[in-house]
Amino acid sequence: xPRQFIIPDKAKCLGCCTCLAACMLTHREEGAVPxxxxxxxxxxxxxxxxxxxxxxxxxxxxxxxxxxxEVQGEVVVLNEKKCxxxxxxxxxxxxxxxxxxxxxxxAATGITLTTSILLPLTxxxxxxxxxxxxxxxxxxxxxxxxxxxxxxxxxTEALRLVDEEDIRFWNLQRRQAYASSIGFQGAAE
Amino acid sequence: MxxxxxxxxxxxxxxxxxxxxxxxxxxxxGVEADPEHPVSQGGLxxxxxxxxxxxxxxxxxxxxxxxxxxxxxxxxxxxxLNFIAEHLIRVRRQDPDAFALIASAKxxxxxxxxxxxxxxxxxxxxxxxxxxxxxxAPSVAGLVPTLGSAATTNTIEEIGSVTETIFIxxxxxxxxxxxxxxxxxxxxxxxxxLIVADPRHxxxxxxxxxxxxxxxxxxxxxxxxxMHILMRDGLxxxxxxxxxxxxxxALAANLAEWTPERVENITGVPRADLQAAAHLYxxxxxxxxxxxxxxxxxxxxxENVLALANLAIITGHLGRSGTGLxxxxxxxxxxxxxxxxxxxxxxxxxxxxxxxxxxTRFSHVWSVKPPSKPGIRATEISEGIxxxxxxxxxxxxxxxVLSGPDTGYLMKALERLDLLIVQDIFLTETARLAGxxxxxxxxxxxxxxxxxxxxxxxxxxxxxPPPGDARPDWRIFSELAREMGSSAFPYRSPEEIWGEIRLLxxxxxxxxxxxxxxxxxxxxxxxxxxxxxxxxxxxxxxxxLTPSGKAQLKPVPIDPEQTSAGIVEKPDKDYPLVxxxxxxxxxxxxxxxxxxxxxxxxIGPEELVEINPEDGRRKGxxxxxxVRVCTRRGLISARAWITDRVPPGTIFMTFHFWEAPVNxxxxxxxxxxxxxxxxxxxxxxxxxxxxxxxxMIRRQKKERYLVSLEVPVNRRNVTKGD
Numbered sequence: 001x002p003r004q005f006i007i008p009d010k011a012k013c014l015g016c017c018t019c020l021a022a023c024m025l026t027h028r029e030e031g032a033v034p035x036x037x038x039x040x041x042x043x044x045x046x047x048x049x050x051x052x053x054x055x056x057x058x059x060x061x062x063x064x065x066x067x068x069x070e071v072q073g074e075v076v077v078l079n080e081k082k083c084x085x086x087x088x089x090x091x092x093x094x095x096x097x098x099x100x101x102x103x104x105x106x107a108a109t110g111i112t113l114t115t116s117i118l119l120p121l122t123x124x125x126x127x128x129x130x131x132x133x134x135x136x137x138x139x140x141x142x143x144x145x146x147x148x149x150x151x152x153x154x155x156t157e158a159l160r161l162v163d164e165e166d167i168r169f170w171n172l173q174r175r176q177a178y179a180s181s182i183g184f185q186g187a188a189e
Numbered sequence: 190m191x192x193x194x195x196x197x198x199x200x201x202x203x204x205x206x207x208x209x210x211x212x213x214x215x216x217x218x219g220v221e222a223d224p225e226h227p228v229s230q231g232g233l234x235x236x237x238x239x240x241x242x243x244x245x246x247x248x249x250x251x252x253x254x255x256x257x258x259x260x261x262x263x264x265x266x267x268x269x270l271n272f273i274a275e276h277l278i279r280v281r282r283q284d285p286d287a288f289a290l291i292a293s294a295k296x297x298x299x300x301x302x303x304x305x306x307x308x309x310x311x312x313x314x315x316x317x318x319x320x321x322x323x324x325x326a327p328s329v330a331g332l333v334p335t336l337g338s339a340a341t342t343n344t345i346e347e348i349g350s351v352t353e354t355i356f357i358x359x360x361x362x363x364x365x366x367x368x369x370x371x372x373x374x375x376x377x378x379x380x381x382x383l384i385v386a387d388p389r390h391x392x393x394x395x396x397x398x399x400x401x402x403x404x405x406x407x408x409x410x411x412x413x414x415x416m417h418i419l420m421r422d423g424l425x426x427x428x429x430x431x432x433x434x435x436x437x438x439a440l441a442a443n444l445a446e447w448t449p450e451r452v453e454n455i456t457g458v459p460r461a462d463l464q465a466a467a468h469l470y471x472x473x474x475x476x477x478x479x480x481x482x483x484x485x486x487x488x489x490x491x492e493n494v495l496a497l498a499n500l501a502i503i504t505g506h507l508g509r510s511g512t513g514l515x516x517x518x519x520x521x522x523x524x525x526x527x528x529x530x531x532x533x534x535x536x537x538x539x540x541x542x543x544x545x546x547x548x549t550r551f552s553h554v555w556s557v558k559p560p561s562k563p564g565i566r567a568t569e570i571s572e573g574i575x576x577x578x579x580x581x582x583x584x585x586x587x588x589x590v591l592s593g594p595d596t597g598y599l600m601k602a603l604e605r606l607d608l609l610i611v612q613d614i615f616l617t618e619t620a621r622l623a624g625x626x627x628x629x630x631x632x633x634x635x636x637x638x639x640x641x642x643x644x645x646x647x648x649x650x651x652x653x654p655p656p657g658d659a660r661p662d663w664r665i666f667s668e669l670a671r672e673m674g675s676s677a678f679p680y681r682s683p684e685e686i687w688g689e690i691r692l693l694x695x696x697x698x699x700x701x702x703x704x705x706x707x708x709x710x711x712x713x714x715x716x717x718x719x720x721x722x723x724x725x726x727x728x729x730x731x732x733x734l735t736p737s738g739k740a741q742l743k744p745v746p747i748d749p750e751q752t753s754a755g756i757v758e759k760p761d762k763d764y765p766l767v768x769x770x771x772x773x774x775x776x777x778x779x780x781x782x783x784x785x786x787x788x789x790x791x792i793g794p795e796e797l798v799e800i801n802p803e804d805g806r807r808k809g810x811x812x813x814x815x816v817r818v819c820t821r822r823g824l825i826s827a828r829a830w831i832t833d834r835v836p837p838g839t840i841f842m843t844f845h846f847w848e849a850p851v852n853x854x855x856x857x858x859x860x861x862x863x864x865x866x867x868x869x870x871x872x873x874x875x876x877x878x879x880x881x882x883x884x885m886i887r888r889q890k891k892e893r894y895l896v897s898l899e900v901p902v903n904r905r906n907v908t909k910g911d
């Protein structure tokens with residue numbers, strides 16, 4: 001099977017966070033740390049959700065001291081049970097799409113978590129110490145037969161699932177455009 | 190296990206997206222988007238997809254509560270209705286105008302109709318208002334005299350498929366109406382141009398072809414400037430304008446002084462940008478204006494709306510597909526609640542209470558002549574209580590203790606009431622202060638209709654039964670009316686109420702039968718008879734709903750001495766910043782529902798104050814610091830978000846969090862025409878504080894809003910049945 005990853009379409013994304021919510025809920029149902037694996041990134045042209053590109057020679061997997069991150073088939077998967085929250089993968093990721101999150105267990109709601117900047121004031125410092133730090137990254141919802149949840153819910157279809165077939169097609173198109181620019185008119189299959 | 194799919198309408202914003210609730214064993218287990226819905230077309234935002242868990246939340250109210258010895262204790266319906274009826278009969282005998290009702294914009298049309306009928310027929314007062322007073326009252330005051338109706342003129346779908354230039358002003362569309370924004374994105378993809386006027390660098394501003402960073406309160410100079418340029422450059426067809434509208438000469442005289450240079454001096458918007466925007470809008474063959482709270486929530490909100498109406502009229506961008514004015518409505522049924530007459534000066538169908546000629550049909554059907562003196566506005570209620578005029582307040586599906594303005598004053602006033610009745614689905618911050626609390630069914634638990642922001646009347650369906658003894662609002666009003674000896678509420682179903690509405694307002698709703706709504710995609714009013722397809726486009730052929738049939742141009746002058754933005758409470762030495770308020774995509778209004786949704790609350794767990802980096806540097810505030818925000822009315826604490834989204838000198842907060850209740854800070858300055866408060870501008874100051882101080886402020890708010898009171902009902906001692 002060819003490799004896949006997800007990219008946002010700048011012209012279509014609203015910055016509406018629906019993908020983040022889908023991601024969070026899907027992983028919660030799977031028993032994983034319930035937080036978004038897409039990172040809403042502010043830019044001058046609006047916020048954009050970014051996520052792991054599933055690198056072939058994944059630097060995060062190479063540096064992980066406990067082998068919690070592995071390239072499994074076409075997806076780079078992080079095993080949360082093994083993760084020790086050391087953060088070396090965060091430093092290694094060339095596109096900044098792994099983050100350390102803090103999760104904790106409460107009796108009322110099961111696992112809850114929050115990003116480190118949004119620690120609500122209800123939590124005392126002792127509470128913070130009890131939290132388990134863990135790395136999270138996009139795993140393409142590999143456990144979900146219908147594919148990544150974020151792609152499915154986006155109201156403007158701004159998230160695009162790209163596979164090697166797409167890349168081959170785009171590349172061919174570009175080569176044909178280039179060929180026509182140097183005099184070879186007309187495309188052929 | 191079998192899963193039923195129930196086709197219904199999203200209960201959040203005014204877009205009215207279509208969805209299916211997935212129901213398993215009497216519980217909602219999921220949501221699917223409706224691919225055939227004309228607006229949402231198979232899309233939903235995160236509130237639509239994931240905001241359904243509140244329906245089965247254990248904190249839902251399941252039984253009436255009556256205050257005894259200071260505590261709210263469970264009671265039967267008989268006890269509660271008896272208690273209220275006794276009070277209300279006494280008030281009615283002494284002075285019907287001592288009663289006031291704030292109606293919900295989240296209920297169905299049938300609920301809203303029953304609410305205003307209860308106030309008018311049973312209590313004999315026009316003291317009924319809804320939260321339109323806090324959002325689109327200026328649209329009513331500004332568009333009714335100029336165009337004849339305050340409603341959106343065209344359908345949302347046209348924005349995506351037809352419109353050439355889209356002008357968004359004072360609307361954070363992608364966060365507050367995501368599925369409207371999706372149509373804007375669709376339009377951009379086929380080459381339409383987007384102009385955004387907003388002080389904040391919103392997601393829409395980031396995607397605009399031209400972004401006009403108008404300061405808070407600078408709308409009128411900006412719009413007048415655009416019209417000046419269009420006149421100067423000969424882009425106005427004066428013959429056509431004079432044929433379809435009255436008052437052009439006066440408008441033209443007023444516009445002469447609004448040179449781009451003057452606009453640039455007042456607003457800081459570069460004249461080149463203003464000219465480019467004016468030409469994009471004026472030269473387009475079809476152009477639409479989308480606006481929301483950034484236009485209306487000002488002490489000159491009505492004038493802001495008038496200015497926009499002038500712009501649409503003189504450019505002729507009305508009455509054709511892809512043109513028009515879109516006042517984007519914030520609540521699922523605020524359009525319907527206004528249509529149903531939950532307004533102190535209008536009966537259902539916008540019949541003025543003083544119009545004796547049109548009133549007769551109401552007297553005929555209701556067998557009672559509705560009162561003809563306009564009632565009190567929602568924003569005047571706290572003053573009315575303080576003066577001893579209002580003694581009993583009935584709050585139906587609203588949370589004014591957080592939605593404000595100046596809630597400190599409102600809370601003081603509420604203490605002075607003889608009786609506060611609150612009817613809601615949760616024990617809201619307002620309900621915690623009530624004498625009687627009545628448990629209501631939510632949108633997924635009742636049948637009826639919602640009217641979305643484009644006037645589309647859509648069927649809402651019951652998917653699950655209400656929890657415990659909770660009842661649909663229309664039924665509560667009917668039972669209370671019967672308890673008070675009225676025979677005007679014989680309804681056995683919402684369809685019977687709708688039948689009465691069709692009978693009373695045939696020119697708008699006569700043809701909107703339930704059986705037509707059941708299968709179809711909803712009907713846009715006016716729809717006078719059952720053969721009529723509904724009216725997607727108002728004012729086609731440039732025939733307006735004004736008495737003369739012509740549009741009325743109303744010049745909007747401002748004080749010629751004015752050199753800065755037109756807001757009441759200007760920043761000064763002690764309060765050097767402008768605090769402006771709004772919403773975020775993952776929460777909804779006072780958070781009564783969305784704060785209980787795990788997913789939504791996890792994405793937005795706390796309030797963030799947007800502060801420009803320049804102000805942050807000057808005040809020594811870093812990203813993520815805890816800050817104290819204060820105005821002349823109070824202080825709250827929240828976390829700082831240092832961001833270019835806000836311009837220097839302006840800070841932004843939302844009203845979603847009781848932890849940081851921003852409406853303690855907003856002022857009561859009002860628009861003299863329609864009474865909307867200036868929620869968009871208050872003079873404020875910020876200061877970095879320690880986490881110890883922040884925790885102390887949080888504790889104070891927790892006590893103030895009686896947060897501990899809202900515990901799951903099943904942990905209380907509940908007496909069932911009646």
